[in-house]
Amino acid sequence: MSGxxxxxxxxxxxxxxxxxxxxxxGTPVYVYSAAVIRERVRRFRAAFEPWPHAVHYALKANSNxxxxxxxxxxxxxxxxxxxxEIEVAxxxxxxxxxxxxTGVGKTPAEIDRAVELGVKAINAESAxxxxxxxxxxxxxxTTARVALRVNPDIAADSHPHISTGLSRHKFGVAIGDARAIxxxxxxxxxxxxxxxxxxVGSQMLGLGPLRRAAASVVALARELAxxxxxxxxxxxxxxxxxxxDEAGGEPPPxxxxxxxxxxxxxxxxxxxxxxxxxxIVGPAGVLLASVVDVKPRADGxxxxxLDAGMSELMRPxxxxxxxxxxxxEEREDDVVTCDVVGPIxxxxxxxxxxxxxPLPAVGxxxxxxxxxxxGSAMASNYNRHPLxxxxxxxxxxxxxxxxxxxxxxxLAGEVAASVPRGAMP
Ligand code: LLP
Numbered sequence: 262m263s264g265x266x267x268x269x270x271x272x273x274x275x276x277x278x279x280x281x282x283x284x285x286x287g288t289p290v291y292v293y294s295a296a297v298i299r300e301r302v303r304r305f306r307a308a309f310e311p312w313p314h315a316v317h318y319a320l321k322a323n324s325n326x327x328x329x330x331x332x333x334x335x336x337x338x339x340x341x342x343x344x345x346e347i348e349v350a351x352x353x354x355x356x357x358x359x360x361x362x363t364g365v366g367k368t369p370a371e372i373d374r375a376v377e378l379g380v381k382a383i384n385a386e387s388a389x390x391x392x393x394x395x396x397x398x399x400x401x402x403t404t405a406r407v408a409l410r411v412n413p414d415i416a417a418d419s420h421p422h423i424s425t426g427l428s429r430h431k432f433g434v435a436i437g438d439a440r441a442i443x444x445x446x447x448x449x450x451x452x453x454x455x456x457x458x459x460x461v462g463s464q465m466l467g468l469g470p471l472r473r474a475a476a477s478v479v480a481l482a483r484e485l486a487x488x489x490x491x492x493x494x495x496x497x498x499x500x501x502x503x504x505x506d507e508a509g510g511e512p513p514p515x516x517x518x519x520x521x522x523x524x525x526x527x528x529x530x531x532x533x534x535x536x537x538x539x540x541i542v543g544p545a546g547v548l549l550a551s552v553v554d555v556k557p558r559a560d561g562x563x564x565x566x567l568d569a570g571m572s573e574l575m576r577p578x579x580x581x582x583x584x585x586x587x588x589x590e591e592r593e594d595d596v597v598t599c600d601v602v603g604p605i606x607x608x609x610x611x612x613x614x615x616x617x618x619p620l621p622a623v624g625x626x627x628x629x630x631x632x633x634x635x636g637s638a639m640a641s642n643y644n645r646h647p648l649x650x651x652x653x654x655x656x657x658x659x660x661x662x663x664x665x666x667x668x669x670x671x672l673a674g675e676v677a678a679s680v681p682r683g684a685m686p
Pocket of ligand 1: 319321322340363460462463464498499500501536537538539540576580634635
């Protein structure tokens with residue numbers, strides 16, 4: 262079995278003890294399993310196989326070059342959400358035709374770059390943006406391939422911060438306005454209108470919202486066909502959840518997810534695009550941290566303080582997200598109730614409350630699971646923490662795929678106010 266398993270000497274990743282990697286690289290460090298990423302890309306591709314499709318991995322979940330490279334080698338394409346993510350995709354070896362470009366606020370420079378490259382589709386967020394894309398294309402004497410992001414006003418039944426498909430959310434154009442906007446855009450010089458795009462939310466554990474969203478966009482595609490607009494694809498976004506909590510919700514299997522989307526799309530005959538992020542890389546990564554303090558509390562429980570916090574993994578602080586936590590050298594003795602917390606000066610800097618763990622000693626290693634998606638990608642320098650190291654295990658060998666940021670790298674580009682102007686470091 263690939264991935265993270267409990268071995269004789271503690272938790273391992275594809276046969277490599279987590280403790281061995283932490284001993285060499287230090288903590289905090291993210292550890293990824295190339296085999297798990299590969300397996301998950303393949304599972305998505307196989308599940309959609311009966312229908313013309315493309316799996317565009319959402320780079321925002323984790324755009325470490327090594328991760329993106331594994332996705333590419335496994336046959337995944339990409340969804341970029343910024344100019345930066347487009348550049349990462351190119352450096353990882355993707356061609357412009359492998360990239361769909363989404364994003365609620367594309368700058369003129371980002372639009373121009375996407376037009377210059379000729380990406381597969383720019384998912385436009387408004388009529389105004391379509392006009393700006395057309396302008397950029399005309400200036401370059403070319404035609405931009407565009408799709409329209411539609412807001413279907415459907416609840417994702419997920420955390421409010423990661424639900425995106427209601428009319429009060431900033432994403433896309435209201436579905437009622439879409440037909441007229443597409444009709445207009447499809448006649449505009451500089452644009453080749455290719456598809457419709459939706460993404461209703463993330464970490465979804467039910468298929469209902471996806472089915473409803475797909476149905477509404479399929480209805481729109483039919484209306485557009487009546488208007489003579491010939492689309493190429495429907496991009497139904499990402500959003501399939503993962504099982505963070507063994508006691509919590511389970512996502513539907515990828516096969517059921519794919520079957521539901523294919524069934525909805527079938528009447529249109531259009532190619533199906535999906536943009537999974539979390540479901541590809543979430544379970545493929547853990548965050549390893551060291552215990553730096555253990556403090557008793559008046560009620561008999563404990564604080565276990567780690568050297569990683571919300572600066573390395575923001576999800577628990579930002580969404581109250583649950584991540585499984587274990588000692589890397591797991592044992593059954595001395596189990597206590599503890600809050601596992603980070604070192605950041607915020608009371609929200611908590612990885613887990615009332616967890617049952619063997620009381621660790623200072624210096625022991627802790628693994629935070631399912632941290633491959635939206636972990637390192639959302640890390641920051643808050644409290645001047647360096648961006649963490651990242652390691653990838655592939656076929657029982659491992660290597661550092663991002664070294665820990667140095668203090669000089671962190672300060673590069675900053676200048677003290679007392680230094681004379683023009684004397685950049
Ligand atoms: N496509 C679009 C247009 C998106 O906005 C997203 C995620 C995805 C695809 C990928 O969704 P996924 O398959 O990963 O659910 N930071 C949050 C998640 C934010 C998701 C934003 N959009 C978290 O840590 O849960």
